[in-house]
Amino acid sequence: DFIYSLENDIKPSLGMNDEALSKFIERGIINWGPTRELVEKGLMFVKQARSPETSSRLCLLLEGAPTAGTSALAAYLAKNSDFPFIKVINSREMVGFMESSKCFRINKIFDDAYRSELSCIFMNDLEHLMGYSPIGPRYQSLVLDAMYSLLSSSPPSGRKLLVICTTKRRSVLAELGLLSAFTAVIRVPYIAHQKDIRLVLEESQALSPEEIDAVMNHISHGSVFVGVKKLLGLLDSLRVMKGVDSHKRVAAFVNLLEDEGVFTPQL
Amino acid sequence: DFIYSLENDIKPSLGMNDEALSKFIERGIINWGPTRELVEKGLMFVKQARSPETSSRLCLLLEGAPTAGTSALAAYLAKNSDFPFIKVINSREMVGFMESSKCFRINKIFDDAYRSELSCIFMNDLEHLMGYSPIGPRYQSLVLDAMYSLLSSSPPSGRKLLVICTTKRRSVLAELGLLSAFTAVIRVPYIAHQKDIRLVLEESQALSPEEIDAVMNHISHGSVFVGVKKLLGLLDSLRVMKGVDSHKRVAAFVNLLEDEGVFTPQL
Amino acid sequence: DFIYSLENDIKPSLGMNDEALSKFIERGIINWGPTRELVEKGLMFVKQARSPETSSRLCLLLEGAPTAGTSALAAYLAKNSDFPFIKVINSREMVGFMESSKCFRINKIFDDAYRSELSCIFMNDLEHLMGYSPIGPRYQSLVLDAMYSLLSSSPPSGRKLLVICTTKRRSVLAELGLLSAFTAVIRVPYIAHQKDIRLVLEESQALSPEEIDAVMNHISHGSVFVGVKKLLGLLDSLRVMKGVDSHKRVAAFVNLLEDEGVFTPQL
Amino acid sequence: DFIYSLENDIKPSLGMNDEALSKFIERGIINWGPTRELVEKGLMFVKQARSPETSSRLCLLLEGAPTAGTSALAAYLAKNSDFPFIKVINSREMVGFMESSKCFRINKIFDDAYRSELSCIFMNDLEHLMGYSPIGPRYQSLVLDAMYSLLSSSPPSGRKLLVICTTKRRSVLAELGLLSAFTAVIRVPYIAHQKDIRLVLEESQALSPEEIDAVMNHISHGSVFVGVKKLLGLLDSLRVMKGVDSHKRVAAFVNLLEDEGVFTPQL
């Protein structure tokens, strides 16, 4: 079942970055394994951020391996925060920016946020925003400093700020000393159980129930390990094989799972 | 008991950075363990800085691990220095600045300070002001040089200057040759005794006296080690669990202490 | 036989970068060994990119050792995609550009592409576009960041984007974290079978059928390993030996194959 | 006894940097142990620099560990050189300068000096002027080059130049090839004898004669090692303990000496 699907999307906030958030949730939120629990934990922190009795600033980090679905879950939390001001900091809009322009842009967004009583800022792929790359390693010091300053300083008195970030490289953030700026860190896992695979196959509607049974049968002896985004991507290849014989489709898909390292047969 | 609490805040100085200092003391100063002793030692140096018989410049460094409460204590000393000129050097105001702009800004503040007979400058997270980051490692040479020059040179004759700084990385400052510019270094410790935990729980008013007894009972067999800021942060999560059953709240909080590594049960 | 030859070139798209693509396919596509299979696989992904049921963005990477024919195959796929907007990102046009100018140019092309409902962008030698060089190693961080942002973000809703790239250094892209941005990676192999050598010799028309038999006879005992571009290049040397005795031409060519490490005689 | 004390300061030169030099000698020159010998050796080189029979340029380096009193002694030599032109090159005035601005400023001072028949230039903390820092290590190449050029080239014919520098890192200057530009190097030692400690305590007038006897008694069994500036700094803490009982003052001071590593009791 779907926690959130694009079709019946009730816009919860009147902020201007609603479409930007929706882009991260292209395929909705399929309710496999730990999904609901993660969402509830996240929304608890959102609630804490709103409360007038708590600290004036709460920074939440979602971390997960590539394709785990981290960005979609984080965007979902932001969308459902019911905060009147929600802003997405988007690397796409800062392509080719020098470090200082980048800092001014990000700083500007925090300044804008401070004007609203309750405001939420969403930053996807924090290490990428800082230009981190493992060859070197390299990163943009000015942007790192800006992040540190912005995540560590309190909004003006009477204002409350919630910052939701994602990362693929938790250890890098730790080494850079950024991790201690976060109030909490939530880990987004890979799919590792057969029944979760079945759930995603069913929800995706790319295969018929019979085909799903056949696939599950094939992969029942062995282990699975895959991010939800990757699994949904592989299912896309099936969508263009419309006319093809059901048997062949199942075989093709099982091959794909094995080739891409998603399924490892038992020895 | 509270040494300092935001509610009965008597503004001691007429300088313009009073609000900036208060922001660092969001939760007041709870008088646990060594707090009063640290404050007295600090105020003794403040007194020495004022004295006309001593050197014209006194630089004080407070150092402590993340969340130890270093910034709050340092800000408290500055607030209570009774110096007519108090200025906070704030990294948040220099986001995206090039090294030289940063230097000019800091230099300007020292020049302004020299105009007052007695002046106090507060710099939080010195290594962060210099853009220090352990990957590389990197730091901004121009700012380091500026710091060194400013901390080492005497104000014009007839003027007295007190500089209060904080750091999370004492060893880095030592390696950079900055430590010898300080007249004294004060270490801010973590909470390591059960009775100090109890004191903070009581002062925070997030739990009822019975709940506190229950918590203390749970953690009595084992060791605790935590910064006061972190502990107060964890108590925030309880504040949004208002309606919840007292038993559950205690259990949730004890779990949290264990998960976050604050409490290590005895084997 | 030829899959594609410059002579009977039916321009499939009305986009403006048709000539730029043709330049990469100077010698047509000779249908040796796995060529047809590669082309079909590639066109399948092109079809998937067009499909309205799939993700709004599909990034395809062709990788192969130098002279394998990677660029020609990738250009062929782009040319045959039937996409109304096809744009080639050309390093030749950005010689001497600073990193940020390069980023703005590339960004501009993506922005233009977003205006068309279906658009295809072709980027040859991705690592070269990022100024990668193994001594250092060096690369242009801003361009890498731009690539990452552009390959990872979805076009505006209702638009579909296909990006076709080539690389000679798959492992570098993996290390830089760029590989996970691609939906699929296709490997272009070297020629390693005698019969494929014969096929290319025949199609190239640089040798007479008798000469080809003689060459194949010479190299029958041993192994061959060469990129199609290199092999066609060596045949060029024969074209200027027009008047020369057939025997000598064969000897010269066989020597060349051995000197250049294309042919290794059996011990 | 005092070789030089601020109170009976007879201004020896009419140059404009007299006050700048005096700032380095805040506490006068206490005549402990090797002080008079060092001063005489230094003044001998000053005399050599004035002599018309010798080389037209003489560069003198005073080196010592932090707080040894190096800057004060060097400033004293410059003040007493009786040169009509004396100029202090001050890092405080160049905070935030780019390398080239720094070079131009320093160069300008040498050019000005060349206009006077006899001129003396004082540069404190040479390695700091070059932005040297051990993490990296880093330094400003342009400034190093400028230093090398300026220390190595002769003034115009008929002019004589004396350059007095100090450093805390002699070995770094050696490694950078700067040491060979100096005509002579004078080492400023730490206080290592009980009787020199007594002398400084007496001259400082922070303790009564009885208190001094008590202190000396306490530290008689063990070794002492401290820079004169550090020792004078520790005495400052006593100055604010005016009303306090003599016994306590002695105990507090002895503790301080031990805590700060100045005094190591014999085992």
Next chain:
Amino acid sequence: DFIYSLENDIKPSLGMNDEALSKFIERGIINWGPTRELVEKGLMFVKQARSPETSSRLCLLLEGAPTAGTSALAAYLAKNSDFPFIKVINSREMVGFMESSKCFRINKIFDDAYRSELSCIFMNDLEHLMGYSPIGPRYQSLVLDAMYSLLSSSPPSGRKLLVICTTKRRSVLAELGLLSAFTAVIRVPYIAHQKDIRLVLEESQALSPEEIDAVMNHISHGSVFVGVKKLLGLLDSLRVMKGVDSHKRVAAFVNLLEDEGVFTPQL
């Protein structure tokens, strides 16, 4: 005998860089050992570059140790290419250029070349043009990228381009990935045979026939190894010893050969 001598120089092309090329061939081309063979091989590639049946772009690299005569041979090939457009890319004209100015200049020359139907570009010391230096190592990334782009892209259809380059560091070009952009690489060797030494001595006319016999006699037992440019340079020293006794001249020259490591006597 001379393949080419400055005296009877018939200008073969009307291009404007004829004098620039001649400068590289100051001493003509003495026809020792492999010289004629190298020249013929080179001219064969020049012919291939002109042929309308071959690829539209041919890049030729001459590589040799310092003083091997690499530049002279490459310049000779360019001069004798009979191409209507010949352009020399000269590092002397780009002294002090920033990387991007250098790129624009080189790019401009390629653009100009594309306007002629047949054009030849001569680049001496490719690694030096890219600012390569082994300490670091360092090189100019932008120029390397430009080289790669320019050597790899085809001229507009209907145009043919020949690029002749030299290098002293083949392995560096290989490591930088530039070598695969060349159609062919020609190695220029050192003189290693006694008879080639004699030939050069004879052609140089710096020694009388009797002196040459004497020299050859001296060096007959042992090995020789020297670049032609170095050998001609050593002969220059003899030219200023005009009046000197023949015996002494021979002795002086033999000493020189041994001192400079050209001649190693047999043990």
Next chain:
Amino acid sequence: DFIYSLENDIKPSLGMNDEALSKFIERGIINWGPTRELVEKGLMFVKQARSPETSSRLCLLLEGAPTAGTSALAAYLAKNSDFPFIKVINSREMVGFMESSKCFRINKIFDDAYRSELSCIFMNDLEHLMGYSPIGPRYQSLVLDAMYSLLSSSPPSGRKLLVICTTKRRSVLAELGLLSAFTAVIRVPYIAHQKDIRLVLEESQALSPEEIDAVMNHISHGSVFVGVKKLLGLLDSLRVMKGVDSHKRVAAFVNLLEDEGVFTPQL
């Protein structure tokens, strides 16, 4: 005896850098040990550079340890070259220059030189001109490139160029690939014989003949090793000890020799 002394200085050239050259020869050229031989060898190369039969460009390098007297000897050769155009490239005039300004200045001087039929350029401390420093190591790539280009390219036809350089770090120039641009390298040694010490003492006139005998007597058992510049510098200290007793002067000087490592007594 003196080969050259400032007093009877007959200006040999009308070029404008005569005074600049003289500054390097402050103390004349004392004719100790190998001096005359070095000067003759150098002047032979100067003669070769003038000869119309030889190569149009000759680059001479004098190398020696610090204080060996390298700069003075090189300047002496330039002064006595009788070239109508002589120009000194002086790092003092380029203090604080960015790399490219430096290059343009140096380039300009070569361009000016090309206008004269015979021209001589003097560059002292080549590695310093390139900003070389062993910590890093660092050097200015643009200047290195400029040096390489300028030393390697021939002047316009009909012009002859002589470049005289000095260095303290021959091995660095070799590593940077600059050494092969020089036609010849001349090594300037340290004084290592007692009789050469005596010669310099005599010529310097800082000691009376009796004092010299006494000094030589003292140092007769042991080894000496010192640059001529250093030795003359030590003698300067004696010049200000005018009134002092002869015995003390000798003792003081012998001590100095030993302290500075010039004289090592035999064990």
